[in-house]
Amino acid sequence: MADPPLLTIDALHTYFRRGTETIYAVNGVSFTVLPGEAVGVVGESGSGKSVTMLSLLGLVRGRVTVRVAQAQFKSWDLTRLSRRQLEDVRGRDIGVVFQDPMTSLNPVMRVGDQVMEAMLAHQYAPPQAAFRRTLDLFREVGIPDGAARFRAYPHEFSGGMRQRIMLAVAIACEPELLIADEPTTALDVTVQMQILSVLQALRSRRRMSVVMITHDFGVATNFCDRILVLYAGRVVESAAVTDFLARPAHPYTRGLKGSILEIGSRGRSLTPIAGSPPTLTAPPTACTFAPRCPFAVPQCAEELPQLRTLSAGHQVACHRAEEVLDHVG
Amino acid sequence: MMVPAMGAAAAGRAASARTSAARRAWARYRANPLAVVGLVWVLVFFLLGIIGPWVAPHGYAQTNYLMANHPPTWAYPMGTDSLGHDMFSEILFSIRFALEIAIFASLAAFAVGTVLGLWAGLQGGWVDASLMRIVDFFFAFPAYFLDLILVTKFGRGMGPIIFALAVTGWAGYARLIRGLVLGMRDGEMVEAARALGASPLHVAARYLFPNVVSNMLIALAFGIPGDLTVQAALSVVGMGLNPPLPSFGNMIAAAGGNILGYPWLLYWPAGIFAVTLLSFLFVADGLQEALNPKGGY
Numbered sequence: 001m002a003d004p005p006l007l008t009i010d011a012l013h014t015y016f017r018r019g020t021e022t023i024y025a026v027n028g029v030s031f032t033v034l035p036g037e038a039v040g041v042v043g044e045s046g047s048g049k050s051v052t053m054l055s056l057l058g059l060v061r062g063r064v065t066v067r068v069a070q071a072q073f074k075s076w077d078l079t080r081l082s083r084r085q086l087e088d089v090r091g092r093d094i095g096v097v098f099q100d101p102m103t104s105l106n107p108v109m110r111v112g113d114q115v116m117e118a119m120l121a122h123q124y125a126p127p128q129a130a131f132r133r134t135l136d137l138f139r140e141v142g143i144p145d146g147a148a149r150f151r152a153y154p155h156e157f158s159g160g161m162r163q164r165i166m167l168a169v170a171i172a173c174e175p176e177l178l179i180a181d182e183p184t185t186a187l188d189v190t191v192q193m194q195i196l197s198v199l200q201a202l203r204s205r206r207r208m209s210v211v212m213i214t215h216d217f218g219v220a221t222n223f224c225d226r227i228l229v230l231y232a233g234r235v236v237e238s239a240a241v242t243d244f245l246a247r248p249a250h251p252y253t254r255g256l257k258g259s260i261l262e263i264g265s266r267g268r269s270l271t272p273i274a275g276s277p278p279t280l281t282a283p284p285t286a287c288t289f290a291p292r293c294p295f296a297v298p299q300c301a302e303e304l305p306q307l308r309t310l311s312a313g314h315q316v317a318c319h320r321a322e323e324v325l326d327h328v329g
Numbered sequence: 330m331m332v333p334a335m336g337a338a339a340a341g342r343a344a345s346a347r348t349s350a351a352r353r354a355w356a357r358y359r360a361n362p363l364a365v366v367g368l369v370w371v372l373v374f375f376l377l378g379i380i381g382p383w384v385a386p387h388g389y390a391q392t393n394y395l396m397a398n399h400p401p402t403w404a405y406p407m408g409t410d411s412l413g414h415d416m417f418s419e420i421l422f423s424i425r426f427a428l429e430i431a432i433f434a435s436l437a438a439f440a441v442g443t444v445l446g447l448w449a450g451l452q453g454g455w456v457d458a459s460l461m462r463i464v465d466f467f468f469a470f471p472a473y474f475l476d477l478i479l480v481t482k483f484g485r486g487m488g489p490i491i492f493a494l495a496v497t498g499w500a501g502y503a504r505l506i507r508g509l510v511l512g513m514r515d516g517e518m519v520e521a522a523r524a525l526g527a528s529p530l531h532v533a534a535r536y537l538f539p540n541v542v543s544n545m546l547i548a549l550a551f552g553i554p555g556d557l558t559v560q561a562a563l564s565v566v567g568m569g570l571n572p573p574l575p576s577f578g579n580m581i582a583a584a585g586g587n588i589l590g591y592p593w594l595l596y597w598p599a600g601i602f603a604v605t606l607l608s609f610l611f612v613a614d615g616l617q618e619a620l621n622p623k624g625g626y
Contacts, residue, residue: 084528088526096525
């Protein structure tokens with residue numbers, strides 16, 4: 001694809017101040033999202049997946065510092081937008097779906113109004129058109145009898161149905177980018193599949209880019225074109241799904257793949273990654289994964305590995321990526 | 330493909346869904362007999378407050394010295410006081426003035442408290458800290474004493490009394506809504522709304538306030554009888570509504586010294602006032618159960 005990227009993030013840093021400590025949550029994350037592309041952002045809890053996205057949208061709260069070298073979305077420099085302009089971009093050009101549909105809808109507002117609200121607030125459509133469009137959206141996300149359900153309240157819906165409503169809200173203004181923050185985590189497995197297929201259908205129908213934040217490899221590899229692996233607030237590997245599955249080049253990625261169950265893997269034992277991810281109270285100066293890494297050499301404890309290109313579209317931040325690739329195991 | 334008939338059917342179904350929520354609340358309310366009795370009296374009280382001035386047989390300032398301190402008769406169904414005022418008319422006008430003061434003072438306190446509390450809770454930081462210190466001051470300072478000072482300063486008319494009650498009343502509403510907002514501010518609902526472009530003002534008006542309005546209404550239902558009481562208490566020490574404007578406090582205070590000779594002067598206003606306060610509290614209690622069945626307000 002020769003198109004210019006829809007979203008370009010360069011060297012994003014997010015620090016939280018907690019008491020006298022500073023927590024370095026995101027430490028120089030860079031990535032791009034192409035038009036129509038689905039990017040999966042995977043990593044453990046605390047790896048900075050959600051904070052990365054919230055930082056972009058200006059939504060992190062508390063005593064927080066966000067620094068970024070470049071944050072370009074379409075023709076906008078996100079760092080230069082006023083609070084008001086950013087509010088307008090959010091929801092109109094960038095849609096967001098959150099993890100828990102049970103708590104993210106307003107319990108005292110009719111669901112139809114919540115979909116319409118997004119369009120009216122952004123002056124996307126006049127009320128009559130917004131109403132008709134809401135019914136269309138309900139049909140598209142698979143809410144049967146939308147005209148009747150328009151005036152229902154969120155508590156009258158199941159979790160899966162509520163997530164469909166959240167999807168309808170998020171795409172109401174036809175955003176070019178949809179950020180889905182663990183959209184299926186709070187749902188039953190069967191419902192997860194339904195939501196993913198709805199999302200897939202929405203995406204293929206409108207060439208919308210999706211950033212899917214998840215810790216579920218199955219979700220990420222089924223849905224996405226490209227996977228970013230985050231560890232301790234840094235991108236450790238970025239690869240197309242095929243490379244990610246066939247040639248993981250970072251020991252952490254390999255570790256993650258070894259620690260999940262797959263159908264047909266009966267007899268293979270799960271190998272958990274020893275230890276737990278660090279909470280950084282200082283900016284990283286060495287590989288943050290080294291203490292847990294079976295491939296670690298002295299260099300890893302001294303030098304911070306930078307993201308480097310292994311092959312076209314496959315980048316990794318590991319001093320020993322070649323050895324990891326050669327290692328069969 | 331929205332066919333009109335379908336729309337009508339949908340509207341009908343949705344309307345029934347809405348009434349069912351209201352109906353459930355009403356069913357919970359009705360299950361409390363005291364609340365129902367209280368509601369009946371409160372409604373009668375409001376009705377009297379509205380029509381009282383028109384049905385009162387005499388004016389509130391109209392005296393008849395020849396009939397002073399007279400027991401109830403057909404012309405004066407509740408008797409007369411030492412100046413020959415018709416007690417029945419006095420009470421009807423008192424209801425009107427008492428309700429006007431209590432309702433306007435409570436609504437003003439409610440409005441100010443709601444806005445400031447929402448702002449404090451949503452904004453956090455130094456806005457929250459300074460507003461809540463002001464609230465602490467109003468909680469720490471005896472409200473009745475402050476009311477007395479304000480009424481002394483600004484006079485004993487309707488306006489000054491409403492102002493004084495509102496000044497001492499807003500802090501409770503502010504603290505209540507601020508606490509409720511803090512519980513929701515960092516929740517997913519607000520995060521989702523913000524993520525989809527809602528401004529802080531929009532979040533406050535469409536998300537936070539509607540979610541706490543039932544708690545606030547319960548507080549308001551407790552606030553109105555509170556203001557009725559304070560207003561009467563002001564009259565008892567002679568700082569209430571300026572005579573000849575009648576008020577329950579004035580009547581009760583004046584009658585206290587004559588209880589052996591002219592007991593009806595005390596029984597009627599004190600009885601009606603006591604029943605009214607009790608009714609308001611029963612209603613507030615019933616609302617609490619009806620609107621907030623999980624408790625914790």
